[in-house]
Amino acid sequence: MKFCSNCGHNVRFAIPEGDDRSRYLCDACGAIHYQNPRIVAGTLPIRDGRILLCRRAISPRMGYWTLPAGFMENAETTLEAAARETREEACAEVEIHDLYTLIDLPHINQVYMIFRADLIGDFAAGPESQEVAMFAEADIPWDELAFPTIERTLRHYFHDRRDGVFPLHIGAIGLQDRERYFGSA
């Protein structure tokens, strides 16, 4: 951020009076521009013990497999966001059960929320997917998953499935986990 989105003046990055962290400040109009984490909402769509995955047609991680998920939009709920992303990326409808993984990525200011869901009806690749397919546990392409959040969600699921109990898993993924996927660049 270089310019005030309210008045167009230059902004500076400094701690406002009464605050304890730096913000983008406009000395012309007085605006303080807060920046906050974004929610990535998605689903773990299941049918007959198999999981729906999408092969990404867009960067980042084009060609790698992911659960349907994306940035939550204004004016929708988390459940609506998760269902919409599933519709957009996999042309699929889901019946959503519980929130299953809540994963913080503080180094990139994201919070993943993946809901366990039953896949309903047909599916097909949406514009952001090269391919959409169902995978049994033995066939999951572990080395070709797009993001560590996806790997972690799948590992929780296959572990929990043995007991048939699916509690919410809260966790965080740091730079180390991320570098396994993306390198240190």
Place this chain on the structure above:
Amino acid sequence: MKFCSNCGHNVRFAIPEGDDRSRYLCDACGAIHYQNPRIVAGTLPIRDGRILLCRRAISPRMGYWTLPAGFMENAETTLEAAARETREEACAEVEIHDLYTLIDLPHINQVYMIFRADLIGDFAAGPESQEVAMFAEADIPWDELAFPTIERTLRHYFHDRRDGVFPLHIGAIGLQDRERYFGSA
């Protein structure tokens, strides 16, 4: 948003090519300025069956009672945000258990995440609180609560406490619930 925060040019509000909703667009530098919901993280601090509430010293809803909660910041986790807000507003430390309520407010682009927690040690009013106090169920100031998210979280808790089971409650609060608190202005 009137000006591009990247280059200072005027923005327009229109649907970008390949998208399906309006964004703030800069024709000069090509930036697309996405806007997304913000997370409000907080705790339900409990000790000896009583709940810690804070009387707000700032607007909105100054003078009304709330659970300690506030906007999650970049570079922190949801658990860190909930604990930090509790420390700032009630000068209190907590041992956080589970995520207890996840409440969407799509009309104001917020997602509340309140964690059930044990209150540890002392407490006192932080700079954003007029007063901090512990309340038994019979003493909760139901007519002086700051936000419908707080009322709903407390009602879930006192209901669940009878059975000793505290599942995650996912819900949404719309304009109607909000108008009970704020009027239709």
